[in-house]
Amino acid sequence: MNLLCASIGAMLILASGNTTTITSLMEMARRAEKRGAHALAFEYYKRALSLSGDSPGSSALELLNEMCTTCEHLASQASIPAAIDCMSTVIAFTKEHGIHAQPAHKCRESLERIAVYLVRRGRNQLAKEALQVLCNDGAGTPRRWLLLALVHLRMGEPQRALSVTEQGMSMHPSAVELAGVHAASCATIARIHTGRGELVEAEQMLRRAVADLERITESSSTMWASLANLRYHLWNLLVITGRGSEAMQMEDAVERQFLLASLNRPDRIELNLELGRFLNQSGDWKQALLWLEPVVRTDGIPGTKPRKLLQDAYLEAVRYWVRTGRPEIAGLYLQRAGRNLPSERHTFELVSRWLGDTNEQWAPYREKQFVEHRVEERKNEAIKIKVVVGRAMFKLRLPRRLDPGFLLTLLPRAVALNQELFPEPLQGPVELVVLDCYQDYLQLGGDMSWLFPSVLRNGLAMSWLNPDRG
Known part of the structure; x- marks a missing residue:
């Protein structure tokens, strides 16, 4: 009015x-x-x-x-x-x-x-x-x-x-804070591209973000942690797209940046966690344990993330010693894991039982004749194998560059552990897929309900197609 x-x-x-x-x-x-x-x-x-x-x-x-x-x-x-x-x-x-x-x-x-x-x-x-x-x-x-x-x-x-x-930035080229937000914008767009499977575009954006922060960190330490995280994401993108040689060239730079950021901000525990995660993913589980064990032993650290990362590092150590034929050393790491992660002790004890040669339940799985396999199809892109372990049958699809013999030696123990964790019998055939790279995963539909991000390691992704089975 x-x-x-x-x-x-x-x-x-x-x-x-x-x-x-x-x-x-x-x-x-x-x-x-x-x-x-x-x-x-x-x-x-x-x-x-x-x-x-x-x-x-x-x-x-x-x-x-x-x-x-x-x-x-x-x-x-x-x-x-x-x-x-x-x-x-x-x-x-x-x-x-x-x-x-x-x-x-x-x-x-x-x-x-x-x-x-x-x-x-x-x-x-x-x-x-x-x-x-x-x-x-x-x-x-x-x-x-x-x-x-x-x-x-x-x-x-x-x-x-x-x-x-x-x-x-065109009007204020010396404004450091604008370069930081520019990097954050590039990183956000990179995440969107990754979610859509547009990995080339995601890599371009990540490289722009890294370049922005590298210019800033030449004169300021305020962005060291952000640069470490962005380099880590770029390294991970190179790994899952099957470009291992390029990723290896970046590993020293990623580790050095995390070290600088962690020493500059010792109060930020999450930097130690991310460094431990990176070291474990890059295969350096020994260094990962050195960074993660003190964090888990520190009182007042909230959440389950530190324990989960440390558990991954212990299991990586166990896998390494099993592959090298030293199960007794793998057992020592399992004991150490049980002491530092008492809430996960039951899981480690189960793994330890199946490593031992004295367990009577293990005897059937040690018999070579127990594992039967035959090559169903061999093409340029993949090898398809049908494997029978006891009463369970598996259909495997492997990339050509993976040695099927290595997987066949581990499969019986995996089945035994699975049967221990899940008392109901396995219904066959169970499909097991070993993917060569992230593009293969996207061709399967990119269904994250069955493929967990933690299995994307060393250029390979591996998961049960039946999500109800461990």
Whole structure:
């Protein structure tokens, strides 16, 4: 109703000259301000400003200063959209007519304060509108470009965040903080590409992000941890796409970056965990144990992630010693694992039982004639084998570069352990697939319900196609 009255009142005085009209509108706006009707005052001021646009004089400067005060009042009343509209009107008018910049400067500072308030409150849409006014005005400081990019990231618009940071970096090439957000935008886009199976695009984005952070870390240690994580993700992408030689060339750089980040921030336990995970995945389980065991023994470390990573490292050690024909050393690692991970002791005891030669239940599985296999099909892309272990039958599909003999020696023990963990008998045939690389997994439909990320190691992925069986 107040805005309707303002419109009618403004129309009644339009018949007089511009100067008289502007003066009358400003007087009406002041009366509205005294009554606390700041939104109504803004409407009067805006009409007066539009009339003074043709030939702005000294009255326009007075008008703009009064509008700045109205903007502050609107913001203090939490009328944020109206305050943003008011401030953007002042900024646009001063820019268009090239008049005194002080009112616009005041509005820019107020608008930035409002934007920071909105970002902290999570009101991203309004924050974006306020920051776009500031940046599009040509007065975008590095901080304003940074805030706008962060808002786009929060709103799930990484491509737009990337574009915003590139605009800001072109205007402020020495702004380190913008390069950091640019890297974060690239990393977010890389994750999206990975989820879609677009691994080439994901790699390109990760390399851009790594390059950004490498420039920053030359002069600052604030991004060491981020650079370590991005290098790790790039290394992992090379591994799962079957480019092991390239991944090996990166291993020293990834480990060195994690070490630098961990020494720089000893309070960040998650850096030790990520370093341990990387070392275990890259095959250096001995170093992984050195980093992970102290973390698990530290009191007050929350969550199950440290224990899970340490368990993986122990099992990697067990696998290594079993493969090298030293089951007694594998047994020692299982005992050590049981001491450090008492909650997982039952699992380690089961594994230890099936490693022993004295267990009577193991005897049938040691007999060579117990395992029968025949090659069903041999093509360029894969080898298909049918295997019978006791009463259970398996159909295997192997990549040509994998030695089937190695898998056949481990399969009986895997079946025995599976039967111990799951008392119901295996129903055959059970399909077992060993994938050559991540692309093979995607060709199977990319169904994460049966293929767990933890099995993507050393360029191979392996899982039961029956998710109900261990």
